[in-house]
Amino acid sequence: MEKQILVGGAAGQGIAKTAFLIGKLFANSGYYVFNYRDYPSLIKGGHNFNILKISDKPVYSNENYYDVIIALNQDTIDKHEENLNEGGFVLGDKNLKAKNLLGFDLSNIIEKLGGSPKLGNDILVGAFFKLFGLEIENVLKTVREIFKNETIEKAVKEGYDLVEQKIKLPEPGKKNKFFITGNEAIASGAIVSGIDVYFAYPITPATPVLHILASKQLEHNFMVVQPENEIAVINAALGASYAGAMSMVGTSGAGFSLMNEAISLQGISETPLVLYLSQRTGPATGVPTYNSQGDLKFALNAGHGEFPRVVVAPGDSKECFYRTIESFYLSYKYRILSIILGDKHVGESNYSFDDFEEPKIKPSRFIASPAEDYKSYLITENGVSPRFVPGEKAKVRASSYEHDEYGHTTEKEEWIKKMNEKRFRKMKYIKEEINKMNPVSVYGEGNNLIIGWGSTKGSILDALKKLEDFRFLQISYLSPFPTEFVKKEIENSEELILIENNATGLLGDVIAEKTGKIIEKKILKYDARPFTSEDIIVKVKKILK
């Protein structure tokens, strides 16, 4: 069973919160839910909508056809009614115009309740829950948890009593599922990793991490700082890390552009840093509240000069959690930059899971005891100079200039060569580490191979259920690149199809560079919207013909 629900209205009407309530309640009742959020860059007005997919089996994406449309205004019906499934209907005020409208006299009920027009959502959602046969006690409990408002509770109850159950859902599975966005998971991963200071400047779609961490800083004893710009953000984060704090920054493409010089400083100074890059549609301002996978090569190559880095792209919110923990571990152990390469889609969509397992990696600051003759850039076999922090006897030096082992400025050929080699030597050891962290994942069985990365995982997995003879290779670590794994999967497949949410197939370029394999067939989407599984099924079948 799968049900597709759209909730739409103007910005400011509480669309996101209504959709969240629906998703949370179904996840609570034992169903799997995916919740996609679509909104333009404005605060009031416009057209906002959420799409939910509800199922008794795991689901990871949204579709663009609906069983129910909860319409807060006429605009929602005009824009989406044509995508209503057969037998589908619209829930809304009785004065709206729709072919299959289940309308209610909302203003009358609102007047009776003595509340604001916003209660319309709550009445409709109450009716919606009854239609799907959810128990009223459970409905009201969740409403209470989310809104803490008696009038809203009453409005939901009013709506609930307006209708009779219409849809019979299959038996639910395990109740109380997790219902979590990528941004929430990244913030949680950072807290679990022992974050001390988070630096960020507001930017969609990375801002939720700033907000979540800011709201948790006192409870979990860390600090959130919003400096004057992204340049200050990353330089301050490097300063804090040098001084001994576990620091992290978060941004999107435009802010990441500003951070580039300091990314290069990270490279030569070998100051540990975790960076969350949540992609949105570029170039420049682009389409700021929409999705893209356009920054893959930018993340891999950001910063002038040559230096190693870790880049990992989580495919859903659960992966966001564990990849963040891995990023902290690798950054601080190897004095390297770890980029968590997410995007709007994985960051702001809610995914549902039965459980989260305890992470294997335990937080550590990786601060060594200083030797008698402490050298900040000691040449070692694995390229990692023991990390110490200023404040004790050792003189801890960090430099943007090429340096000798003490960190003193040098222009000597010998040291320049040695330091380059030392920095790159780490990658061999990091690669051994990531080989144990599922750098790639293969789903399904078949002779043909779909290849993707990041947030397209969800729609590819949902499509895979309906595609015969296909495996899906998800590449999670983009640097160091798991060349051998990828090569092997490619060599063991007949048809190869690359799927990416960008205009040119950036992963295809990276695969070609790393493995020498060219993938000719590409399904690319660059209209700033994520793939639906239907998009993928249609296009894969077309390629096969």
Next chain:
Amino acid sequence: MKVEDLDTGEKITWCPGCANFGILMSVKQAITNLVNNNKLDLNKVVGVSGVGCHDKIYDYLNLNFFHTLHGRTLPTLFGIKIGNPELTVIGFGGDGATYAEGIAHLVHSCRYNIDSTFIVFDNQVFSLTTGQATPVSEKGLVSPSTPLGTGEKPVNPIALTLNCGASFVARGFALDIPHLTKIIEAAIEHRGFSFIDIIEPCISYHNTTKFLREHVYKLEEANHNPANYEEAMKKAQEWDYCYGENAKIPIGIFYKIEKRTYTEQWPQIRTWHKFERKTDFRKIIERYRS
């Protein structure tokens, strides 16, 4: 300790006769005096530099030190202090780095009042890139990048930082080492953001030695009251960083007041690396259970 204890043994590559030697000596003397008077723990001192001639001080001071990017001394310094508030952080910048590339950071550092010292080597030109004009070059300066002369009035860093809320504002003169040493000592001792604009000639590209020597005078000899903001602002505007015949260049402490510092305002800031965390994975993730 002795002043020489701060030496690194690295070869100094400033031009022979460069005024920066005066600043280096004053910094070393000030730190030594404070340490010897038990006012400073040398292990806890951290230097921060940007990029330009001034940055070479990184190699000449045997301190904990972070040599950052051009114009980015201040955000790095800010982060270091947040990363460990026990540290005494002394930042260095040039006038190009500070008043051109990194001026936004200067404005905000004054607002944050982060407890630290920031020393600007102000010779009014980009020296390491062979003498181009900076935002504090005198109007009309002919330089390789401005052969027709600069058209703008210089920024006045003293007035700017006063206006932005700095709690300690001073101007030093690199060729008056005893006087400068005292200013630096006071700046390091001051609880809050201490800003010192050190005027100096660049003997290679902007040799103002004679003029500066003739036109500087000491604020403390003119009965200046550094607790009075209006008076400080008036003194700040006495010199416009240009070279008029009647210029009077006040040096010394323009302004000094006590106010809450950034790290005092946010008590959750701590010496993080000494803080033992107990993270409860279950508790953190469970809040997202439906």
